[in-house]
Amino acid sequence: MTRNRSWITTALVTTSVSIAAIGAPGCAGRQYGHLLASNDQDMVGSHAAGAATWNPLVEESVAKLLGRCPPAIQTVGFQSVDGMPVDGSTIGSALATGPATVCFVGIENKSAEELGDFKDQIYEQIDSQINSAETFRGISRRMIDAALVETRLRPDALFLPNNRDLFAATLGRQGTPVDYLLYATITSGTTDRNKSSQRDYTLTLEMVNLHSGDFLKESAKIRKGYSKTRAGKWWNWGPFDQADG
Structure with a gap:
């Protein structure tokens, strides 16, 4: 009877160790996705x-940004009244003859974090949304990069009028006239308290009219908290925040 009990105890211990080994994270170096x-x-x-x-x-x-941009204005025809001629010129608008061409120059990261592979994804997301607007037409990123290489200019150098003219002329020779330059800037601000911190992320878009020099600027901000423990999140921002990380 004693031998049987010893055998049963040994079997249970061996089984428990095997189950624990299977359930331990990272034992086999596996990763699962869905x-x-x-x-x-x-x-x-x-x-x-x-x-x-x-x-x-x-x-x-x-x-x-798109909500603030001027809509396209169609040309309006007029008929003479009582023999008096009426000027039928187009109502002033950069978009009067069709979609305006936007050159998305790039993203400048001034935040405390490296963007990694998100930089290219953010660029493509912004570029796709601009192109989906009826009043705008984007320029291929490959053509933009080629023009920067040919002119030997950095994106931030295009704020100077002479450099903008040179850059626009280079794209124009490729059959792509430019109406607007679009810049994106990412910034962050960090507030620390003990072992917790808050970081405010801001994405700013600036659209510059190449013909007049006028510009529009819009931004969006998201605040995010970081804590070493879950209790730290509750202590700083309350227990009902659902955005856990």
């Missing part, structure tokens, strides 16, 4: 901004 549905929430990064931060910033800033 596809997300369109209505699934974006993952909130635990150490830096991620999809849950950048996607809403892009959506809001582009929507604000």
Whole structure:
């Protein structure tokens, strides 16, 4: 009877160790993935901004900018009244003859974090949304990069009028006239308290009219908290915040 009990005890211990080894994270170095549905929430990064931060910033800033841009104005024809001629010239607007051409120069990162592969994704998201607007037409990024190489100019150098003219002339020779230059800037501000911190992310879009020099600027901001422990999040921002990371 004693031997049977000893055998049963040894078997139970061996089984428990095997189950624990299987359930231990990272034992086999495996990683699992799954596809997300369109209505699934974006993952909130635990150490830096991620999809849950950048996607809403892009959506809001582009929507604000397009909402302020002037709509296309169609040419209006007039008929003479009592034999008096009426001027039928086009009503003044940069968009009167069709969609305005936008040259999205690039993204300047002035934040405390490296963007990594999100930089190219943010560029493509902004460029796609600009192109989807009826009043604008984007320029291929490959053509923009080629023009910068040919003129030996940096994107921030295009703020000078002479450099803008040279850059626009280079694109014009490629059959792509430019009406607007679009710049994107990412900044951040960090507030620290003990082992917790808050970081405010801002995405600013600036649209410069190449013909007049006028510009529009819109931005969007998201605040994000970081804590070493879950209790730190509750202590600083309350227990009912659903955006855990």
